[in-house]
Amino acid sequence: MKNVICCRCVKCGREYPAAPDITTCECGGILDVIYDYEYIATKLTKETLRARTDRTMWRYRELLPIEESTVPSGLCVGMSPMYEADNIAAELGIAKLYIKDDGINPTASLKDRASAMAVTKAIEAGYDTIACSSTGNAASSLAGNAAKAGLKTYIFVPSRAPKGKIAQLMMFGANLTAVDGSYEETFELSKAAIDKFGWYNRNAAINPYLGEGKKTVAHEICEQLGYKAPDYVAVSVGDGCTVAGVYKGLYDMYMIGLIDRIPHIISVQAEGCCPINTAVINNEPWQPQEENTFADSIAVGVPRNPDKAINAIRDSGGICVNVSDDEIRSARRYLASKAGVFGEPAGVTATAGLIKLSREGRLPHEAVVVSIVTGNGLKDIDSAIQSVGEPVHCKNDLAQFEKLFF
Amino acid sequence: MKNVICCRCVKCGREYPAAPDITTCECGGILDVIYDYEYIATKLTKETLRARTDRTMWRYRELLPIEESTVPSGLCVGMSPMYEADNIAAELGIAKLYIKDDGINPTASLKDRASAMAVTKAIEAGYDTIACSSTGNAASSLAGNAAKAGLKTYIFVPSRAPKGKIAQLMMFGANLTAVDGSYEETFELSKAAIDKFGWYNRNAAINPYLGEGKKTVAHEICEQLGYKAPDYVAVSVGDGCTVAGVYKGLYDMYMIGLIDRIPHIISVQAEGCCPINTAVINNEPWQPQEENTFADSIAVGVPRNPDKAINAIRDSGGICVNVSDDEIRSARRYLASKAGVFGEPAGVTATAGLIKLSREGRLPHEAVVVSIVTGNGLKDIDSAIQSVGEPVHCKNDLAQFEKLFF
Numbered sequence: 001m002k003n004v005i006c007c008r009c010v011k012c013g014r015e016y017p018a019a020p021d022i023t024t025c026e027c028g029g030i031l032d033v034i035y036d037y038e039y040i041a042t043k044l045t046k047e048t049l050r051a052r053t054d055r056t057m058w059r060y061r062e063l064l065p066i067e068e069s070t071v072p073s074g075l076c077v078g079m080s081p082m083y084e085a086d087n088i089a090a091e092l093g094i095a096k097l098y099i100k101d102d103g104i105n106p107t108a109s110l111k112d113r114a115s116a117m118a119v120t121k122a123i124e125a126g127y128d129t130i131a132c133s134s135t136g137n138a139a140s141s142l143a144g145n146a147a148k149a150g151l152k153t154y155i156f157v158p159s160r161a162p163k164g165k166i167a168q169l170m171m172f173g174a175n176l177t178a179v180d181g182s183y184e185e186t187f188e189l190s191k192a193a194i195d196k197f198g199w200y201n202r203n204a205a206i207n208p209y210l211g212e213g214k215k216t217v218a219h220e221i222c223e224q225l226g227y228k229a230p231d232y233v234a235v236s237v238g239d240g241c242t243v244a245g246v247y248k249g250l251y252d253m254y255m256i257g258l259i260d261r262i263p264h265i266i267s268v269q270a271e272g273c274c275p276i277n278t279a280v281i282n283n284e285p286w287q288p289q290e291e292n293t294f295a296d297s298i299a300v301g302v303p304r305n306p307d308k309a310i311n312a313i314r315d316s317g318g319i320c321v322n323v324s325d326d327e328i329r330s331a332r333r334y335l336a337s338k339a340g341v342f343g344e345p346a347g348v349t350a351t352a353g354l355i356k357l358s359r360e361g362r363l364p365h366e367a368v369v370v371s372i373v374t375g376n377g378l379k380d381i382d383s384a385i386q387s388v389g390e391p392v393h394c395k396n397d398l399a400q401f402e403k404l405f406f
Numbered sequence: 407m408k409n410v411i412c413c414r415c416v417k418c419g420r421e422y423p424a425a426p427d428i429t430t431c432e433c434g435g436i437l438d439v440i441y442d443y444e445y446i447a448t449k450l451t452k453e454t455l456r457a458r459t460d461r462t463m464w465r466y467r468e469l470l471p472i473e474e475s476t477v478p479s480g481l482c483v484g485m486s487p488m489y490e491a492d493n494i495a496a497e498l499g500i501a502k503l504y505i506k507d508d509g510i511n512p513t514a515s516l517k518d519r520a521s522a523m524a525v526t527k528a529i530e531a532g533y534d535t536i537a538c539s540s541t542g543n544a545a546s547s548l549a550g551n552a553a554k555a556g557l558k559t560y561i562f563v564p565s566r567a568p569k570g571k572i573a574q575l576m577m578f579g580a581n582l583t584a585v586d587g588s589y590e591e592t593f594e595l596s597k598a599a600i601d602k603f604g605w606y607n608r609n610a611a612i613n614p615y616l617g618e619g620k621k622t623v624a625h626e627i628c629e630q631l632g633y634k635a636p637d638y639v640a641v642s643v644g645d646g647c648t649v650a651g652v653y654k655g656l657y658d659m660y661m662i663g664l665i666d667r668i669p670h671i672i673s674v675q676a677e678g679c680c681p682i683n684t685a686v687i688n689n690e691p692w693q694p695q696e697e698n699t700f701a702d703s704i705a706v707g708v709p710r711n712p713d714k715a716i717n718a719i720r721d722s723g724g725i726c727v728n729v730s731d732d733e734i735r736s737a738r739r740y741l742a743s744k745a746g747v748f749g750e751p752a753g754v755t756a757t758a759g760l761i762k763l764s765r766e767g768r769l770p771h772e773a774v775v776v777s778i779v780t781g782n783g784l785k786d787i788d789s790a791i792q793s794v795g796e797p798v799h800c801k802n803d804l805a806q807f808e809k810l811f812f
Contacts, residue, residue: 055461055485074746075487075489075746076487076489076507079461081481081482081512083481083482083554087556101482101512104510104511104512105510106487106507106510106746106747107748108514108782108784144742144746144748145746146746147742147743147744147745147746148489148745148746148747149746150493154811157797159799163791164787164790164791166791166794166797167787167790167791167793167794168748168783168784168787168790169797170794170795170797171738171739171742171743171748171783171790171794172742172743172746172748173739173742173743173744175811176797176798177797177798177799177800177807177810177811178797178798178799178800179799179800179801179802180799180800180801180802181801181802185802186802188802189800189802189803189804189807192804193804193807196804196808332577333577333579336550336553336577336578336579337553337577337578337579338553338579339553339554340480340481340512340550340551340552340553340554340555340578341512341554342513342550342574342577342578376514376784377574377577378514378574378782378784378785379784381570381573381574381787384570384573384574384577385569385570385572385573387573388572388573388576388577389576391563391572391575391576391582391583391584392582392583392584393565393583393584393585393586394583394584394585394586394595395585395586395587396585396586396587396591396592396594396595397595398595398598398599398602401583401595401599402602404583405560405581405583
């Protein structure tokens, strides 16, 4: 890879060659992929992007850690739509709001970006099997992308995982193990099996390439805005991998000169589970927290990528804001009815944070803001049913209908 | 509209000016939009398409019935991925199979193409409110696209409609009426209210423009195949609007010279509800049927667009095939695990039909086939849960895991 220099530990700084199946540093720290931006800047320009017909995340391949000869595997991921929401911007008192709808990806979440990268690296490294433990979007996106790529998958979920998510995984043909135990035990069994059988490891924050897939959402934001950096990018934050990826993508675009400054990250967590924001706000090491939120995709009390996430928020001069479950529910309806974008609870948490910041007067009126929706509302229809209540009932009687509505 | 000549009744041939809110012919027949293909052929060429950056269904706007000055409204619909499925083609004994995944549209079904057209025409005609009766994808796509376009919606569903679908509609801010009665009564109340209040009518097969939106899926298939027409295009068929739209799109591309022949339509219905296929196979007028299939989106015993659908199948020299619910269930798992595309039951019915035809030796070995997946599997997770059974359970114990899997 001419574009990649090495993998570097974010904790101790130790460097490693970027092998396709590298995991963490010997010190336990997470690795960051280090690029040769000078070289990349000569290859990836506005002109090359304008001429490029690839409409997936791989259109930014000079910024991605794959060999020049690698043919990307997996589903058609990325280039999700970004909507101008002038009506919402006006109500929030900001200049511009863009909603980046990543819920339209093939398995309906931003995690497809990481999983498409994972299956591509697994094949590049010569593996025929890939594994992870997850209850949620990571698992379904891995199962879908691996099915397309022709890889076998072993996926480990706690046996309490919702039946709908289990059904989706089994549909994709994953070898699914429901572990009778906690999530921690599920993770342990997956690790033991991966070590024993030598499968490719797609566990978040162990594999340094996953975030490199996720960062393409930020590349797209820059290109879709005509390379005019927004002032803020709002992201919902759970284990920290997505926010770290978003920052990395913005940093990439800045380093190769396609944007002239790095936007401030708005890191939004649930009040009931906000270890990363608490650490940043209090400027202290992060501490484990309870997981008291219905937004399951960001209910992570022991984040697996706190270092990169905290660095991303700080280095961008970011803002942290925590929102209640009621604020998330309310933002979900607001976003669907005002912008036509129906997100899962964690998917609309960024927007809930924006609404709160604007009410508190913490966003300047001239602000241009992008809010990322990370997952489709169809992923969690049960909570939608609970939140909307009963519809109006009526007989086949126009007079009754008129009375009810007018 | 320089590209549109008129609207013509498919039953009696009477012609009408293409007003933006025209409905059916005085004889009750459905109208077809008639184009000036000679004019369009001078405007829409391979070269103009290659240079066009619009990656939505509106990239074919010369073939769409909107004014030159109209700015399309609604969500970013269309340009869904089409996957080569060489592994499935090999198993079916055909030369090439392409899976067109229309479940990745913004509200997760092909119906978004019709609804984006409907809201665009409603705004063009000066309406601020749009209405329909539906229990399914038409309603959710209308609610989502109207929310984005800033139109009010009135949607009528039978009160027995699944709670998940009702929740999605209410999330999008639709004025929802649950009618205590049959679907027929629901339709009647919607018609009475639309007549009384003068709303824009998005009821299928009444509004001639809806199919014109749907046909863009066929335009995309042609472009994505480099204008080399496939031999067959397989479509699941319910009320007949989608298959009619697919044929119209292929016909368009043939008439402006972008493909050199019209592919054969493979019309796939559920065995428990197949009035259109029965009419074509027996060469007799269609008769109402019971609605005995779990594939709810195509459970239409009284199709609303039989004439256009039957013409489409016949004029293309098409094939009709009916499949059982078990064959649909089996195709659903097969497609998800072999291609990474998870469809709703009606969404994979076309593929179930293909599998059946190939087993019966009714497809030539050199056949190039496209199968359209019309809706996302997340739309009906309950039936997925029923079909996959229980996963393997295991303690956090590597030895037990090994015994279970190896």
